[in-house]
Amino acid sequence: MNTFKAPKGTYDLLPPDSATFLAVREAIAAPLRNSGYGYIETPGFENIELFARGVGESTDIVTKEMYAFETKGGDRLALRPEGTASVLRAALEANLHKTGNLPVKLWYSGSYYRYERPQKGRYRHFSQVGAEAIGAEDPALDAELIILADQAYRSLGLRNFRILLNSLGDKECRPVYRAALQEFLRGLDLDEDTRRRIDINPLRVLDDKRAEVQKQLDGAPLLSDYLCDACRAYHKEVRELLSAAGVVFEDDVKLVRGLDYYTRTTFEFVHDGLGSQSAVGGGGRYDGLSEMIGGPALPSVGWALGVDRTVLALEAEGVELDIPASTSVYAVALGDEAKQRLFALVTELRKAGVATDMAYGGKSMKAGMKNANRSGARFAVIAGERDLAEGVVQLKDMESGGQEAVAMDAVVTLLKDKLV
Ligand code: AMP
Helix, strand or coil: CCCCCCCCCCCCCCCCHHHHHHHHHHHHHHHHHCCCCEECCCCCEEEHHHHHHHHCCCCHHHHCCCCEEECCCCCEEEECCCCHHHHHHHHHHCCHHHCCCCCEEEEEEEEEECCCCCECCECCEEEEEEEEEECCCCHHHHHHHHHHHHHHHHHCCCCCEEEEEEECCCCCCHHHHHHHHHHHHHCCCCCHHHHHHHHHCHHHHCCCCCHHHHHHCCCCCCHHHCCCHHHHHHHHHHHHHHHHCCCCCEECCCCCCCCCCCEEEEEEEEECCCCCCCEEEEEEECCCHHHHCCCCCCCEEEEEEEHHHHHHHHHHHCCCCCCCCCCCEEEEECCHHHHHHHHHHHHHHHHCCCCEEECCCCCCHHHHHHHHHHHCCCEEEEECHHHHHHCEEEEEECCCCCEEEEEHHHHHHHHHHHHC
16 A cells, blocks of 8 residues: 655654754743733634735735635635734734734734745745734834843744844835836846836835846845835834844845735745755734724734744754753553553642653563653653552652662652652
8 A cells, every 4th residue: 555645845844853842832932921021822824815915915925825725615725835914814803903902912822834845944834923012103013022032032042043134115205215126127138028027016025036047136226225214214213122131133125024914024944954944933013904904003023933944053063052851750560450540640740740751562671660760751760560569659760770669659649749
């Protein structure tokens, strides 16, 4: 019979590596939870129109990378390629912005899907943890989010990442810049596809990775020269707040990012050990998005950090997270009666909050102890018929190797004490 394989561009998360994934998610979420962000979960798919409008008709994500499908009922849906549009949709739908408590601060964690050419660090199914602060225009909020991401990465022990920062202007100054850029780009020698992009989304041409395009971009007008006074002042304040917080960043006047909805502050976290897929996270302000998807004006800012790439960044830096063994106590029984008694004891230990496992499948003592060793448990609880007769179990300290007989009814209390 054929054996099945995970679909192209995907991989399975398996123990023990999966523990690192969970720890990364947790480390990214911790600073958010600690800063007033509430957890939100939205469906894995949405009406395709939400992404077309929210992410942008001209983006690669929408034109090439979406998993779009029609349901039996005729609904046109797409697996979510990113989180912001869905989170904003959900917040608007639930009227969270009308509670008078703005900004609405939300964080999320989940799977995202993009039909991209798979390579290391680029998958068709990947995980992000993200945060959105909806309904306030305040440089301190932009700074807060960047600081929290920085804090998350640092708490994981990452050091070789850089923060790239730019302002994309607003609806006043960006159109003026856009026109100037279009004029410049039209004078270049570019292929059909790229020329089309000049009309739809000229800023994205700046993001073109090809050397022959980049070469021609020398001398292109820079958005930083076109920012209006309000955008300039806003950006200055974001930069000052970051500096005051001791967060180091680099100004990158060419940073545009792949989604259409960004305004003003944009940023990317890049890691230097990851080769071509170096962006570990990114985000920015999206003051116009709410209106684009049918809501009121709600200036907002957010980011998403990639869990897969953060794990790769840890590997690149040789950082090993300190993940405690998941099992503290491992029980090994000899004989059926001992097995029954230990099974009851294991259940009791678990109820008491002690992480406990036991040898299953009628193993020999030797095989059972091997499992106990592999589990990383601090203590093994061993019992055979003679122990039962005496009303004891053998408690083995797996670190020192020392072993003592302990009365069966005292084991739970004793282990709880020893393990705190
Ligand atoms: P983006 O919305 O494209 O800026 O994505 C935010 C973050 O998600 C990126 O910085 C990556 O860490 C991660 N990411 C995006 N696309 C992929 C992908 N195809 N595979 C793995 N991670 C991804």
